[in-house]
Structure formats: C-alpha cells, structure tokens
Amino acid sequence: MNDKLKEVKPSDLTDNLIRLIASDWMLVTAGDRNKFNTMTANWGGMGYLWNRNVVFVFIRPERYTYEFMERNEGFTLTFFDDRYRDALNLCGTMSGRDCDKVTEAGLTPFFTESGLPAFAEARIVLECRKLYASQLTREAFLESEPLKTHYSTKGGLHKIYIAEIIRCLAR
Numbered sequence: 001m002n003d004k005l006k007e008v009k010p011s012d013l014t015d016n017l018i019r020l021i022a023s024d025w026m027l028v029t030a031g032d033r034n035k036f037n038t039m040t041a042n043w044g045g046m047g048y049l050w051n052r053n054v055v056f057v058f059i060r061p062e063r064y065t066y067e068f069m070e071r072n073e074g075f076t077l078t079f080f081d082d083r084y085r086d087a088l089n090l091c092g093t094m095s096g097r098d099c100d101k102v103t104e105a106g107l108t109p110f111f112t113e114s115g116l117p118a119f120a121e122a123r124i125v126l127e128c129r130k131l132y133a134s135q136l137t138r139e140a141f142l143e144s145e146p147l148k149t150h151y152s153t154k155g156g157l158h159k160i161y162i163a164e165i166i167r168c169l170a171r
C-alpha cells in the first residue's frame with residue numbers, strides 16, 4: 001500500500017482482465033455505512049455495453065451478499081495483490097451471516113465518494129451502479145454441461161448483475 005489510490009479511466013487499466021478476475025479473484029461488496037457485506041467472486045467480466053463501461057457479476061441468491069446487492073443501487077469490485085489471498089479465501093468460504101469477515105480478514109473498509117463500501121488494501125477499486133439484473137434460468141442453457149456441473153446440487157441459479165463503472169481507482 002505504498003501509493004495512494006488515484007482515479008484512472010477504466011480503459012487505462014493494463015491488467016489482463018481474464019486473469020484479474022479468474023485467477024486473482026475480486027471482492028464484491030454492497031451495502032451502506034450502516035451495514036455492508038463482502039464476498040469473493042471469480043465469475044464475471046468487464047466490457048462495453050449500451051455505450052458504457054460495465055462489469056457483470058454472478059451472485060447466488062443464498063449468499064448473504066445477495067441481500068445487499070438487491071437492496072442497494074451500487075456495489076464495488078476490489079482487486080488485491082497476491083499477499084491478500086488468505087483474506088480472499090476467508091471472504092469466499094465464510095458467510096457474513098456467521099462472522100465479521102472484514103475484521104477476520106484484516107481488511108480496512110472505507111466509503112467512496114459515492115458512499116460505496118470498499119477496502120483500503122485494494123490495488124483497484126471499481127465503483128459500480130446497477131443497470132440490469134436477471135436470474136439465470138435452466139431453460140436458457142444451450143449446453144447442459146454447465147447446468148449439470150454447477151447446478152445439480154441444492155442451491156439456486158445465479159443472478160447476473162450488469163453495472164456501469166462510475167469510477168475506477170487504482171494505484
């Protein structure tokens with residue numbers, strides 16, 4: 001955490017976005033100053049849609065974070081150096097319903113200019129405003145393998161959230 005987070009254009013991020021999401025993982029954090037929750041995610045993407053810079057994430061309805069995603073207009077995605085892998089593992093295996101994950105993970109929350117929760121340790125913070133949300137449906141799958149592999153046990157299908165990147169901070 002040597003340099004300060006500074007506002008940059010999303011298009012100036014130099015990371016390989018597939019590696020950033022799939023391998024480095026991210027925290028999806030939603031809520032407000034009174035209460036927020038965070039969870040690790042590595043399904044999703046970033047791109048360009050409806051002439052806007054967007055992210056899309058997939059959240060299962062049984063996650064505690066889902067309640068905060070539903071209740072709030074925005075959320076953040078935060079990305080970290082590999083030394084925070086243990087913190088991301090914890091946020092991806094424990095539920096905020098059962099413990100204070102942020103304290104246990106040793107992360108320092110702060111609120112962005114838009115009042116969205118994020119973490120001081122992050123090297124990239126994306127402030128996002130929801131544009132579209134839709135529950136995945138069994139009927140829409142064109143190949144059965146993902147359905148069998150990921151949705152044959154109990155648990156709901158993910159909900160996709162497409163959100164505009166309203167500010168991007170990086171160091």
Ligand SMILES: Cc1cc2nc3c(=O)[nH]c(=O)nc-3n(C[C@H](O)[C@H](O)[C@H](O)COP(=O)(O)O)c2cc1C
Pocket residue numbers: 025037038039040041042043044058059060062063064065066088089091092093094095096097158
């Ligand atoms: C590497 C990794 C990636 C994950 N990706 C997702 C994801 O994209 N969507 C999702 O719904 N859950 C994902 N999870 C699971 C949630 O992070 C996990 O269930 C978490 O404990 C939910 O916390 P919560 O109940 O406090 O929201 C992932 C977990 C890990 C470890």
